[in-house]
Amino acid sequence: MKLRFRENGxxxxxxxxxxxxRLNGEERRLEKAKLALCRCGQSGNKPFCDGTHKEVGFQGEAGEILVEP
Structure with a gap:
């Protein structure tokens, strides 16, 4: 698993x-191999990213963490 921090995203x-x-006590399965989570705190679909970071001018550095099983 890899956790990436997209620049300004x-x-x-x-x-x-x-x-x-699990989300809100409900078990789910990923349909896609990528899951984008809100980093700016302004998404209308938290915890998921809805692109609001672009509208509010969020700034954050890029990076990544690799987690091996």
């Missing part, structure tokens, strides 16, 4: 398709 989790996760 969201957190992006790179996971295998079908990876299970």
């Amino acid at each position: 969201p957190y992006v989790l790179d996971l295998p398709e079908g990876t299970p996760f």
Whole structure:
């Protein structure tokens, strides 16, 4: 699994398709291999990114963390 910090954008989790996760106590499975999570705090679809960071002028450095099983 890799967690990327997009410059001036969201957190992006790179996971295998079908990876299970919990959201608000509900088990779900990823349909895509990438999951974009809000980093600016302004998304109308939290915890997911909806692109609002562009409208509010969010600034943040890029980076990444690799997590091996």
